[in-house]
Structure formats: C-alpha cells, structure tokens
Amino acid sequence: MNFNHYFTNDELTAILSGWAAYYPSLVVLSSLGKSHEGREIPLLTLTNQATGPDTDKPAIWIDANIHATEVAGTTTALHIAHTLLSGYGTDSRCTRLLDTCAVYLAPRLNPDGAELALAALPKYIRSGTRPYPFDDKADGLHAEDMDGDGRILQMRIPDPNGDWKVSGLDPKLMEKRGPDEQEGSFYRLFEEGRIENYDGVQVREARPRQGLDFNRNFPFEWQPENEQTGAGPYPTSEVEIRAVVDFISRHPNINIAITYHTFSGVILRPFSTRPDDKMDVNDLWVYELMGERGKEITGYKCISVYHGFRYHPNEVTTGAFDDWAYDHLGIFAFTIELWDLPGRAGIADRDFIPWFRKHPHEDDVKILRWLEANAPADALVGWYAYNHPQLGPLELGGLNRMYTFRNPPHALMGEEAEKNTPYALALADMLPRLTLRELTATPLGDRRYRLRLVVENSGFLATNTSGQGQKRNAARPVRVELTLAAGAALLTGQWRTELGHLQGRSNKLDVTAHYGSSPTDNRAWTEWVVQGQPGDEIGVALLSDRAGNIRTSVTL
Template sequence: MSKIDFTRFHTYAELTTHLNELALAHPDLCSLHSAGTSPAGRELWVMELGSNKGTIRSKRPAYFIKGNHHAGEVTGCAASLYTIWYLLTNYGVDSLCTRVLDERTLYVMPRITVDGSEVYLTSPKSLRSSPSSWPEAQLQDGMYFDDVDNNGHILQMRLRHPMGDWKVSERDLRLMARRAPDELIGEFYFIYPEAMIKNYDGYEVKMPRPLWSIDYNRNYPTNWKPDHRQHGAGDYPFSQPEIKAVADWFIQHPNIGGSMSYHTTGGVILRPMCTAEDSKVPKSDLQLYKVIGEMGTEETGYPVVNVYRDFTYNPERPEVGSYLEWVYEALGVMGFEIELWDMPKRAGIEKRGFRANAEKTDKEREEDGLKLLAWNDRELGGEGFVNWRPFTHPQLGEVEIGGWLPKTVRQNIPPHLIEEEIKGNCIFTLRHALALPEMRITTVTIEQQDTATHLVSLGVVNASYLPTNVTEMALKIRVAKPVTAELILPEGMQVVGCKLKQELGHLPGFAQRKVEWAVKGYGEVTVRVSGEKAGQAERIIDL
C-alpha cells in the first residue's frame, strides 16, 4: 500500500480504510479489532501489533496508545495512526521497530470520539467530546457558536461599542489589546465567538453552557465528581459507552503495563499526580517517571510536568476523573498524557505553566499576540489568521469577523507540520514500551539426585528497566501479581518437597532469581516463568 497522507486529518471512513489496508498488508504483524461501538454505531477500532515470533501477543508486555478523548484534538488520532504505520512499514528495516514488534504487544486505539470527531472534521462546528446533548436536552438562551458568514470556519466577531473592553492594537491592526483602565476616549469593541443568539432581547448577550458538554476525559472513576463540581463528568463514571469500551479493553488485557494518551495543545508531557504535588507520588515511581520522561523530552523537546503543579488552573479545584488518574491510581499502570503542538513555542514565546500564564499582564499578552502573528506571517504565509472583515450580523448589526483558524492552527498542528511534530512522540512511546518489564529464562540446569529424581534449577531475569510490578502504586493498591515459575509435567511425574508453581515476588529492573524443583520421574517437562505485565517465557527439557 502507498504511504498514508499525514498532511491532513482523516475522517472516520478514511481512518477505517487505512486500518483495514494496513491489517491486510501485514497479517503477520497486526490484527484489527473493535473494542465496542459508539452511540451512532461506529466501531472503536483497536490495532493489535506484534510479530508472530516467540511468545504469543497476549503473553508479552503490552503498551496501550490512544487518541481523541476530545473530538477536536485530531492530532492525537494522527499520532496514533502514524505509530501503527511507522511500526508496520519499518519492521525488519529499523532496529527499534523490529525489537518492539518482536518483544512487545501494542494496542493502539486511534480515535475514541468517533462520533464527535466526525462532526468536527466535516462541519465548521467544534465540541468537547460527544455530539449528544448533555446535561441539558435543549439549547439554552444566549450565544451558540455558528458559522454565520458561511465561510466554513467559526472564528470571532468584534462589535464596536463605547463600553467594549478591547481595542485594536496600535502595533498590528489584526491584534486586539485590552483597553486600559483610564482610556475613556477611542474606538472600543466587544469580542464574541462567531455565533447566533437564542432569544436575544436586543441588550443582554448571555454565554450559556454548550449543548454538547460531556467531557470523556472526566468520565473515569478515579477521583470522579458530579457535574456541579466537575463540568463534563457525566451522570456517573463510565456512563459513556466509548469510555466503558476503553476500560473493558484494559481489563481484558492485563498485560498492559504502560500507556500514552494523546491530546492537544501545549507541547508538554503530563505525568501524575493530577490532584496532588509530587510529595504524594511514591518516591520510586517519581524517579521512574523522571527517567522515562527524560526519554520523551529527548525525542519531542517537550518538558515533563506534574499535572497538578504545572497544568492546573485552580489548585483548589483540580480537574478530576481523567484517564491518567485511572490508569495510574486505580490500575498501577505507568501512564503519560501528551499535549501535542506548541504554537507559542514556535513563535518564540517563553514557556510557562498554566498558573503563570494566567498571571500575565495585558502588556505581556499583547507582546505574545504580536509574536504569534509574526510567526504566522513568516511560517504560514499569513494563512493561519483570517483578517477582520465587515459583516452584517442578523441580530447584532454591523460587526467584523476574523481571527485564528481554530482547527488547523490553534487546536491542531498546521497540516504541513503534522509528521514533523508527531514522529518524535511515536519514538518516545516505542522506547517506553521497551522499558516495560520482561521475564526471560537465562539458564536451565539438571542434576541427577538418584535413579528417578532430578534437581531442576531455573535462572530467570527481568531483562528490562522497569520492575515487574511496574509501579510502586500497583503494590500499594494491591493489584500487582507476583512473578511465578512453574513446571508442567506429564502424567506419572511429580515434584518432591516443593510446589509445581512457585511465587518469586517482584523483580526490579535487570534483577535475577533462581528457583529449583526436585522432580521424580522421566519425560518431557515444560519450565515456565510468567509475570502479568512482564510477559512469559518457557523452555522444554527432557528428564
């Protein structure tokens, strides 16, 4: 098959075609599954990746990648699809891809919001996750986003008004700057989203909650709070069928030890905790997150941050019920989330955390706006910003409509930059996957004790960096199952003074263990070492 076009974002039908073509072209390396269906009946595709060499996929250490928790963040789907394509087309050519497919299993769900993203990609509309009315069944009074000038984009409107709190910047006529407290004379504006107004009384412009307010990344059970505390949370955890499908896939595949969830924007790698400072993260986990996170920074240039400290607007009311909280705090899986695309960085704006950004002065914001526009002119030929133009609004009268392209500049990567931005993220996930624990058999020795008894000694090793429990959190919440070593004997043979299946506890990265059995009888014996998240290895011996 020809290379997938990664200079555009793909509809559901296109995504489905690409996945099926890849599965047909590489049947020995992948298989396509459905994890469930959306309310509109679309399949939630998961590509299972791994070569047919050695251990079967379900018994290997596994890594889960997903995109599009949020309908408009279609760069996440692009990164997920790119990872599938990159692995399959580079197997046997690139050593990293070959090792990953020979030694690991990857499950990649490119798009969770299959219904919402279809609205986003095929209309001017934007939405958080699902095109289902929630929590209100009907649109409330006030502004609702609409492409009122029918140009295919929902931009901004500026309305000239003496009480407006914005003015045109003296340094660039495209940029709106805040009106100073003592500016009483001049031309001022209100700025609104491009919209119509339901039940407009000619005076008050209300800003109601969007009709489609469900947020899939607030619908997980860990730290979940109802809507009055956490907007978008849903009626109860896992109330959304797509999120329930994600959970079911996880539970049905207990070999998953690592995960990546793709979002936009920010150009940052997020790690736990989401509701507390690093002092609440087990020390060993914090160190592991820092070491693995450094690989991410090497590949992407993105910093790694604690969500609560560096990616939370209000520390008194942190966002809760997210996927990252669930996989780490409830499953003990080492998960990351990446906010792809950093437009301000491209424009040369100093990177700050959420709270620091919120504290910027009006002057600093104007300077940032000028840098963004200069970058747009320099790198995008001015095409990322639609210049203000007059329009007669049917309710507000004379306005001007313009602003940044919301879907392919602000929220997502400009199409010609997609592959450049996502490749490093792909490589990071592959390196993280190889860091997952992997049990191997190093030696098997046999000593005859008497005419019918042999001492079988097995040397095993965790041949990778992460411990077999993956995280200390997994031990803390008692979900980490110990590594086991066992013998599978034919009829007539037995062990003496020990158990067939022995628990070895957990092995740190690169640690070794020895286990022994006294075996009575003769025949073909299978020795096996297994870790739920560290894979399985076995050998056959003759006694």
C-alpha cells in the same frame, strides 16, 4: 504516507483496514466498542504473532482524540503505528519491540466528536455528542459556522463599552483595552455563532448542549457536575470511557500508557489533585526520569498537572485518565499535549495556563509574525463584513484557532508527529521483560532428576511496574508452573511456585558510579526433583501479569 493531514473517520477506517490486510502477522484490527452514535472505536493490536500472542507480552497503551477537536493526536498515533510496521525487519528497535511486546493503539477514542470537527461545515464540541447535563439547548451564544465557509472564527462588533481595540502594534491584531482607557474605538469579540432565544439585548455564552468532558469521566476521585464540569452523571457513564476502562482493566500486561491531546507542547503526569509529596517517592523518581527522557526527545517539559497545569489556582481536575491508570492500576501514564504555537513563536519558559490570562501584547505580535512566516494565509483571517441574522452588520475574522492554536497547520502536522514518535518507542523499551536465564535437568540416579530454573527481568521497570502497582496488588507475582509427562512424578517442590516480583533497573537510579551498586534483585531461582523416564518432556510455564509469559520445556 502523508502525515501533513487530519484523517476523517472514513479515511482512518481505510488505513487501519489496509494495514491489517498488508501486515496480517503484525496487526490485529478490532473494536473497543461503539460510540454514543454507534460508530466503531478502532483498536490496533501490534505485535509479531509468530513470537507469541499479545497477552503473553508486556504492553504499552496509546490512545488519542478523546477530545473532539484534538485531531493531531490521531495523526501522531498513526505515525507511531506506521513507524513500527514499516520498520519491522529493517529497524532494530521496531523489530525488537514488535517481537517482544504488544502495542495497544486506539487512534480515535471519540469518533462522534471528530466527525463534527472535521466536517465540511464543522461544529466544535469538547467531547461526545450526547446532550449533557440537560437535553435542551441553553439560551445564549452557541458556536456555529454562520457564513458556511468551513471555519468558525470570531465576530467583531463596535461598542463604546467594548473591552477590545485594534492593536497599536499591528492592525491585524486585537489588543485589550486599558482599565483607564476612555478615548478611541472599542469592540466586543464573540465566537462566531448563533444566539438561542436572543432577546435583542443580552449576548451571553451559552452552556454547551454537548457539555461532556470524557477526560473527567474516569473513576479517579470522580466528582458530580457541580464540582467538576463535564464529568458525566457517574464514573464511566459514557460508553467510550467504559470501553477504555474495561479493556485496560482486563489487560494486566499494560505497564505504560500515553494519551495524546492538544495543545501546549508538554508532557503531563499525575497527580491532578495532589502534590508530588503524596506520590510514592520511588515512583516519582521514575516518572521524573521518564519525563526527562521525553524532554530530550521532544523538547517538551514534563510536569505534574497539580503543580504546573491547573486551570485555576484554587481548583483541581478530577476523573482524568492518567490519574486513574496510575492510581488504580499502577500504570505509568502520561498525557501528552501536542503542539505549542506560542513556543514555536519563541515564547518559552511561560506558565502554560496563566499565560492565557496575562501576557504582554508583544507575545501576540510574535505569534502573528510566526504565522505569517510559517502558516497558510488563512491562519489569521482579515476582518470582513457579514450581516448576522440576529446581530445585524458586524465583522468576521481573527485566528482560525482549529489549525493554529488547537492543532498544527496542516503543513507542520507530520513534523509534530515525527518528533513525538521516538518518545513512544523509548517508553515501550522501558517495559519489564521476563526472560529465561537457565533451565537444566541434572540426573541424580534411579530415574530422578534435579530441575533448576533461573529467571530474570531484563527490562527497566519491575514486574509490578510501580510502587503504586504493588500497593494496589494490580499484578500477581512471577510464578512458575510445571506440567509433568505421563508417568512422571514430582518428588520435591510444588508444581506451582511463586517467585515474587522481580526488580528491573528502575530501582537503581543513582548516577554516582563511585558508590554504585547493582544487586541482582531482578533474578529468582527455584529447584525441583522429579522422577521420570529419560526423554520425558517436562513443561515449564513462567507467568508474569506485567512482564510476559514464557512457555517452554526441558527434556530428562
């Protein structure tokens, strides 16, 4: 399968349907719901159904392409699914994961936006296609492929009051005009597009007609439009987001979540609105350990949005998916920003957001040199004449940002996906897992038997996933239920017994072996005395919302 590719909705549907037909015991293809324009939002449920249904297993959630132009996430999600399916039966990790857990994978949450982004004549919007906050098209410049070449580039217009000039380091680049620079040729730069209600004088950036940001519409500290741009009229107002919230809320077996975005090459974690000292400290340590593992695998740093990925030092973002999943449900959720063009060009250890506001022009040259060596010729389009229907003669050109900054060049997409897939599998290997350690029936005489049960959590995370999960009562404690054979009687104990939550290894993070301690707080036990006939089957159901269910029996 070629992963150096960005998949249209039709191509995506064909691939998912093909997998469901070819791997019927491992894949269930369903729909989260319909988008604003009526497209299905596809969902893959990946698990070996022969070892039990998905709802009886701990699970990880993976989604992608919530933002319209961030199509690299879809390819990465498909790479994860392909790796698991093609590796089942031959690769020990893939086999183990599909046998013991469930993967809920939504490769494209925003099919309407992706349809526009991948069209022959593309249109780039932030998220969904529903007009918001108003139905009318605002006055000003709207991005558009004016010359019909399948790209939205930049417009360059000579202007003595312009704030740009041709680079002194390489004429292919534009460089910012100095604050006291008076002599020379200067230009204005605009995104390629058309001006609504142009008055012949003013060229202003227009408020987008499709101004929604789906990743501000989740029910975490949601704020209205005047406080948080793109948030929608109320939490989960958008059908795509309501479908995600509804599904995850109805699947308490989900412990870990990944949402794939672009760009920056960074693993983001909660909170967006609070400093780290407001997070449960044990959860923070677990998040940090998971993030360190991510850096080992992908090379991406892991940072909190609040501390390292804010768009303005005095503002925070609200209504984000990872914040909601962690804060409301105790799920360890990550936003992975795929692809890092500056990083590929050797610009390391930078502040991700502030770099765009201020960096040495030499960084732009590094990016140009990297693109010249590694990207197609049209990654940076030389300036060419174009007669704009409103602005008259000007030039089009500049970076083809869709496949340089926003997403990898096509030839590098597969490499980016391959780099990230092992981290998703590593996180899945951190799920809690309920296992049966002992189940015996010891004769006591007079048709009485002592039943003894020992259960343990063999996974890394606890059966409540996190301290936040415990605080929110997001998952019920581990419990056991007996089903007696006809004529049998329960003499001592309860037919339903609560065993409490079981720790895993996530509360044992100290690395100094000389002071090491490994308590068996991942185990629990209980006993009953039953009366019955030899050969009677006593049904035993071990139930955990987060760590899976086991249904077995013991013979008297």
